[in-house]
Amino acid sequence: MPTTLDQASTKTRKPRSVPGPMEMISRSLAVFRKDLTCEFRTRYAINAILLFAVTTLFAVSFSIGGVGLSPSVQASLLWLIIYFSALSGLSRSFVREEESHTASALRLSAAPGAVFGGKLIFNIVLLFMLELVIIPLFVGMMNLQVNGWPLFLAIMVSGSAGLAVASTVVAAVVSRANAKGALFAVLSFPILLPLLIVAISGTKAALSGAGFASGADDLKLLISYTGIMFVVSLILFRFVWED
Amino acid sequence: MRDVICGVSLVLDSGRLVVTGRNGSGKSTLLRIIAGLVTPTAGEVVFTEDGAELSIDARRDALGLVAPDLTLYDELSAIENLRFFCRVRGLRKSDNELKSLLAGLGLRDREDDPIGSYSSGMRQRAKYAFALAHNPEVLLLDEPTANLDQSGIDAVDRVITEHRGIVIIATNEADELRYGDSVLELGA
Numbered sequence: 001m002p003t004t005l006d007q008a009s010t011k012t013r014k015p016r017s018v019p020g021p022m023e024m025i026s027r028s029l030a031v032f033r034k035d036l037t038c039e040f041r042t043r044y045a046i047n048a049i050l051l052f053a054v055t056t057l058f059a060v061s062f063s064i065g066g067v068g069l070s071p072s073v074q075a076s077l078l079w080l081i082i083y084f085s086a087l088s089g090l091s092r093s094f095v096r097e098e099e100s101h102t103a104s105a106l107r108l109s110a111a112p113g114a115v116f117g118g119k120l121i122f123n124i125v126l127l128f129m130l131e132l133v134i135i136p137l138f139v140g141m142m143n144l145q146v147n148g149w150p151l152f153l154a155i156m157v158s159g160s161a162g163l164a165v166a167s168t169v170v171a172a173v174v175s176r177a178n179a180k181g182a183l184f185a186v187l188s189f190p191i192l193l194p195l196l197i198v199a200i201s202g203t204k205a206a207l208s209g210a211g212f213a214s215g216a217d218d219l220k221l222l223i224s225y226t227g228i229m230f231v232v233s234l235i236l237f238r239f240v241w242e243d
Numbered sequence: 244m245r246d247v248i249c250g251v252s253l254v255l256d257s258g259r260l261v262v263t264g265r266n267g268s269g270k271s272t273l274l275r276i277i278a279g280l281v282t283p284t285a286g287e288v289v290f291t292e293d294g295a296e297l298s299i300d301a302r303r304d305a306l307g308l309v310a311p312d313l314t315l316y317d318e319l320s321a322i323e324n325l326r327f328f329c330r331v332r333g334l335r336k337s338d339n340e341l342k343s344l345l346a347g348l349g350l351r352d353r354e355d356d357p358i359g360s361y362s363s364g365m366r367q368r369a370k371y372a373f374a375l376a377h378n379p380e381v382l383l384l385d386e387p388t389a390n391l392d393q394s395g396i397d398a399v400d401r402v403i404t405e406h407r408g409i410v411i412i413a414t415n416e417a418d419e420l421r422y423g424d425s426v427l428e429l430g431a
Binding site for chain 1: 298300332
């Protein structure tokens with residue numbers, strides 16, 4: 001073995017400076033890429049989410065899919081499937097760090113903002129991947145008639161982003177608890193209920209073809225919810241992660 | 244709740260300190276407190292540089308920890324782990340630098356294998372690579388030679404003796420007291 005271990009680690013020394021926004025984004029993307037690589041090599045969260053979503057969708061479809069459902073029922077079913085699928089998998093990003101004892105290494109290396117950013121991007125991507133599978137299946141199996149695609153897509157994107165932001169910070173809170181699964185559901189429900197109600201209302205407007213303006217208020221509420229939740233989470237996350 | 248560590252007051256500016264004591268005396272807890280992974284119920288740990296106190300973020304870059312309960316990502320190879328931890332620290336290290344570090348720890352042949360396929364001794368070597376990759380001023384080593392064979396122990400000897408900052412070692416092994424310029428016995 002070479003006798004220059006210390007020299008090997010001293011060739012580049014990082015200056016002590018506060019990372020700027022672009023540097024924080026770059027570090028968040030590093031956390032995201034790491035999570036994505038680990039996920040594709042284990043497929044734990046993807047399998048959990050997809051299995052739950054597809055099973056639920058098939059169960060609902062075979063029982064009531066042939067019946068002409070009103071837009072409000074269809075919108076409710078779609079969001080309930082997305083919501084419960086998210087609950088089954090989105091907490092994994094933090095829980096896995098604690099259960100595999102990698103959280104200490106991450107705490108020692110990464111700024112809290114980078115960890116939160118990376119986990120959030122990962123959860124958003126995971127949720128969008130779920131929706132890419134679920135929405136076409138839902139359209140086909142539940143005879144979903146979307147009469148306002150722009151509004152429908154805008155509601156889905158903003159609602160999913162809000163769902164991901166809230167789930168990410170709640171996952172961080174529960175990751176060090178014993179009964180993680182139960183606690184995640186219990187804590188998430190009151191936080192996500194307003195989002196679900198607005199998302200269902202906006203989706204119903206999109207399905208019934210009432211026009212973009214009729215769902216604009218719901219869309220504004222969803223974007224506001226997501227923005228507020230993001231800023232509050234970013235502020236609180238350091239205390240959740242480090243204490 | 245019981246008090247684990249009471250009345251410990253230390254000022255270190257260089258050198259090697261060995262912390263020893265019976266099981267449960269708080270050696271590992273003391274290291275975790277210094278690393279910032281455990282918040283003490285009373286007291287504080289202060290890092291200074293040129294007379295100024297380091298921020299939490301700067302303190303993170305000044306520390307390297309090797310501990311039994313610290314694990315790298317099993318799904319990633321050793322080189323991928325090091326790349327990731329350097330990136331999240333904002334370090335741009337070349338693969339050659341990282342490979343050189345791994346080679347120095349005897350992991351040259353297994354650098355592309357997932358950590359999950361490593362033996363416990365190789366995992367311990369990989370932890371040293373993690374702790375050294377950002378060239379920290381302070382090295383915290385909890386049970387530094389755990390699971391290592393003789394060549395691993397030789398590598399650890401080199402790490403400790405060549406390190407130019409502060410090294411704090413928590414151990415129960417009488418043989419490892421040799422690493423220290425000074426010894427702190429907890430629970431004595």
